[in-house]
Amino acid sequence: MFILMAFSLTASLIFLGAYIWSVKSGQFDDKYTPSVRMLFEDKKTSKKTEPGLISGEKNEENK
Amino acid sequence: MAINFGKYEAGQIPADQQKAMICFHCGEPCPDDNISIGDKSFCCHGCKTVFEILNANEMCDYYTIEDTPGITPKQDLISDRFEYLDDETVKPQVVDFSDGKTERVTFHSPTMHCASCIWLLEKLHEMDSRIYSSVVNFPRKQVTITYNREEMKLSETAALLSSLGYEPLVNLDTVGKREQSSAEKKLYLKIGLAGFAFGNVMILSFPEYLSRVGSVDPTFKTVFGYLSLLLSIPILLFASKDYYQSAWAGIKSRTVNIDVPITLGIGMLFFRSLWEILTQTGVGYLDSFTGLVFFLLVGRLFQQKTYEVLSFERDYKSFFPLSVTRMINNIEAVVTVLKQKPGDRIVVRNQELIPADSVLLKTEAFIDYSFVSGESTPVTKNAGDFIYAGGRQAGTTIELEVIKEPSQSYLTQLWNNDVFNKPRFSRLNVMVNQVSHYFTFGVLAIAIIASLYWLQFDTATGIKVFTAVLIVACPCALALSSPFALGTAMRIFGRKGFYVKNTDTVEALSKINTIVMDKTGTLTESGQETIEFSGDRLAHEDQEIIKSLVQHSTHPLSQKIFQALDVDAIHPVAKFEEISGKGIQGHVSGREIKLGSTKWLGLQEDATDAEDMKTRVFLSINEEVIGSFLIANVFRKGLRPLLSDLKKQFSMFLLSGDTEREKATLVNLFGSEENLQFRQTPENKLDFVSRVQGEGAHVLMVGDGLNDAGALRASEVGIAITDDVSAFSPASDGILTGKNLHLLGTFIKMSKATTSVIVASFVISIIYNVVGVSFAVAGKLSPLVSAILMPASSISVVAFTTFTTSLRARMMKLT
Incomplete structure (x- = not known):
């Protein structure tokens, strides 16, 4: 019985420790930006617009 | 007949052309399709440049996250304007961290506004290999850049941000100021700790709640008791520390604030439990104790809604730029403002601020003092004239000689006034403290009488009853009703563009009886003017001629008339002449045109004109006066209904730094002439507020400029009006966006509704206390009753206040 209590208390203290660590390490400083950051793609999906296109026909059409 | 010249608006473009005409980068309408790359049009070369930079770095994902996310970079600025940041005296104040190789700096960049901005600003290392990483804190609008110190200069990082349109804001105030977020961190820690203790103590006392059903092993009872005690000690010593400090501070200043009965209750709860556990006479009330502290701290968190990006404490330091261009032997160099000495020669460009009182050396200046003095028309200054600091130059580049150091200037003298040196506290007594005054003495009286009664029979019961009354009367619900009601109101205000500094402001707002308003920038929209032409309708050709001139x-x-005329200026001008203080003239298409003042054109001063003093520019063609351009300020929308509504309930005053030129309109709006005062200096405004306060008024000051700073500070509630919340606004209790000024009356009404909700919840919580105290007086307060009564009263009061406050807001259409 006492061993079980010791276990449960240790487990809860570990979680308390984890919480204190998370506050101290600044995880609560900015609660918005990380939620946006995780949605970004890591790989580049856009390629350079080819220089030919920039000075190419389309541009001349405009002029 | 009068015609209106509307400004160029996006809505005028036919729908099918609209898409092509919107800038691919920033979404602004393009004036023409001259600037384009492929099928993408840009409104200016600045936007095009940013696109080219991003394109060259294969970073056009920027445009796929949100549509047209870009910001037009500032134009016409010299490239080396950040060089002062590399100065050995400035740099250590700006960078966060530096060792031999790497350096880290945090810039405030108010223009970031969307997910694309975050994406781009965190990809800076892909654009410049000298940057190691960059991290955005979006709520604070900050970007922290870590870079290679040996290869990159601090000024280059600032220039890179600026080239992308994210102009970093570095002013006198940001220097040497380090953010303090540790208070909030501490509150999180305390709540975590209290919640942890609350939950565990609750579990440990659970067997006791059910003890009537089955008996609890006495060994476990002892162990559980000691464990609870162990869990409660950090709560007593750390989590509830603020309450003791506040109560002590209250007693020292001879007031009984709400924290006094709280401290009494908390102390009684803990020490009675301690005694019961140590003597093994009971299990104590530690579950109530930890729960109480937990609820109180949650209330504090709710109350502490902070607007991180806004600052309510700004003074002139955050208005002035950090750098200025100095001329030394005809060579321009960018130096810090603080280093300005009398005798220095400085250069001020279009739209830059004059940083110090100085004398104009070269050419003519048009100084816009609207933000500093409230005068809405730019003042013309000639070489040799004295110019006060704080004005903004409109037009060409000017050269000045500094007369006084920036900290000694006429404008900054206002901050030497006493109001700025005293710590500011509300003269209005906070409602909850008034109640707690009577409450505390009432509870103490009941406790003493009840214990005296029981002492006749039994000493132990007498002491028990005394402590039980104090425990159960702990005004937890009383203490929670204010933060939750006011906090809810504060969030509702925030959603409507009215950001208040703290919950006390909401309460103070409900008690005001006098409203003092500024004119320029507060009642009128800054930078917005209507231009009307009165006279015969101008032919298209005439408009072209005027615009050419x-x-x-x-x-x-002239610039305003130029913008208002919606024609192309195509005619060459001969014999152009600008006569300072009078007007301009020239020959266009064989006709002689003059634009200028009444006198110069040989007209009699019109009596009605002099009265309402609108700015008029007269036009004559071939010596014949055709008519005049009337330039008037634009009052904010909904102003008339707002003022006529407020007029009925409050004494209204207008203090304007401007001339009487719009007096007629204002008398109409405010109802009487006596309450209008013009040509007020910043000190006049401050003195006026102090004077009416002396006559018993509770003043709400509404202003926008530096000239209102003193009055805002002296009043009970000072609200700063701004069109751009990230731009400078003087120190205040609340910041209201200009487009929501018409809701001011509703905000005041809402604050009154909120205080009545608080009164109602006081009644409810006192009913709970009466019930609890009747148990306690009868000597029947068991831990179970306490454990049920305390959370039940707290939760029901929190639910009641939050719900009714939002309901009242919905009734006022504020949600």
């Missing part, structure tokens, strides 16, 4: 003049009025 005014385009040669840098005078602000």
Whole structure:
């Protein structure tokens, strides 16, 4: 019985420790930006617009 | 007949053309399709440049996250304007961290506004290999850049941000100021700790709640008791520390604030439990104790809604730029403002601020003092004239000689006034403290009488009853009703563009009886003016001729007329002449045109004109006066209904730094002439507020400029009006966006509704206390009753206040 209590208390203290660590390490400083950051793609999906296109026909059409 | 010249608006473009005409980068309408790459049009070369930079770095994902996310970079600025940041005296104040190789700096960049901005600003290392990483804190609008110190200069990082349109804001105030977020961190820690203890103590006392059903092993009872005690000690010593400090501070200043009965209750709870556990006479009330502290701290968190990006404490330091261009032997160098000495020669460009009181050396200046003095028309200054600091130059580049150091200037003298040196506290007594005064003495009286009664029979019961009354009367619900009601109101205000500094402001707002308003920038929209032409309708050709003439003049009025005329200026101008203080003239298409003041054109001063003093520019063609351009300020929308509504309930005053030129309109709006005062200096405004306060008024000051700073500070509630919340606004209790000024009356009404909700919840919580105290007086307060009564009263009061406050807001259409 006492061993079980010791276990449960240790487990809860570990979680308390984890919480204190998370506050101290600044995880609560900015609660918005990380939620946006995780949605970004890591790989580049856009390629350079080819220089030919920039000075190419389309541009001349405009002029 | 009068015609209106509307400004160029996006809505005028036919729908099918609209898409092509919107800038691919920033979404602004493009004036023409001259600037384009492929099928993408840009409104200016600045936007095009940013696109080219991003394109070259294969970073056009920027445009796929949100549509047209870009910001037009500032134009016409010299490239080395950040060089002062590399100065050995400035740099250590700006960078966060530096060792031999790497350096880290945090810039405030108010223009970031969307997910694309975050994406781009965190990808800076892909654009410049000298940057190691960059991290955005979006709520604070900050970007922290870590870079290679040996290869990159601090000024280059600032220039890189600026080239992308994210102009970093570095002013006198940001220097040497380090953010303090540790208070909030501490609150999180305390709540975590209290919640942890609350939950565990609750579990440990659970067997006791059910003890009537089955008996609890006495060994476990002892162990559980000691464990609970162990868990409660950090709560007593750390989590509830603020309450003791506040109560002590209250007693020292001879007031009984709400924290006094709380401290009494908390102390009684803990020490009675301690005694019961140590003597093994009971299990104590530690579950109530931890729960109480937990609820109180949650209330504090709710109350502490902070607007991280806004600052309510700004003074002139955050208005002035950090750098200025100094001329040394005809060579321009960018130096810090603080280093300015009398005798220095400085250069001020278009739209830059004059940083110190100085004398104009070269050419003519048009100084816009609207933000500093409230005068809405730019003032013309000639070489040799004295110019006060704080004005903004409109037009060409000017050269000045500094007369006084920036900290000694006329404008900054206002901050030497006493109001700025005293710590500011509300003269209005906070409602909850008034109640707690009577409450505390009432509870103490009941406790003493009840214990005296029981002492006749039994000493132990007497002491028990005394402590039980104090425990159960702990005004937890009383203490929670204010933060939750006011906090809810504060969030509702925030959603409507009215950001208040703290919950006390909401309460103070409900008690005001006098409203003092500023004119320029507060009642009128800053930078917005209507231009009307009165006289015969101008032919298209005449408009072209006028526009051709005014385009040669840098005078602000000429510029305004130029923008208002929606035709192309195509005619060459001969014999152009600008006569300072009078007007401009020239020959266009064989006709002689003059634009200028009444006198110069040989007209009699019109009596009605002099009265309402609108700015008029007269036009004559071939010596014949055709008519005049009328330039008037634009009052904010909904102003008339707002003022007529407020007029009924409050004494209204207008203090304007401007001339009487719009007096007639204002008398109409405010109802009487006596309450209007013009040509007020910043000190006048401050003195006026202090004077009416002396006559018993509770003042709400509404202003926008530096000239209102003193009055805002002296009043009970000072609200700063701003069109851009990230731009400078003087120190205040609340910041209200200009487009929501018409809701001011509703905000005041809402604050009154909120205080009545608080009164109602006081009644409810006192009913709970009466019930609890009747148990306690009868000597029947068991831990179970306490454990049920305390959370039940707290939760029901929190639910009641939050719900009714939002309901009242919905009834006022504020949600």
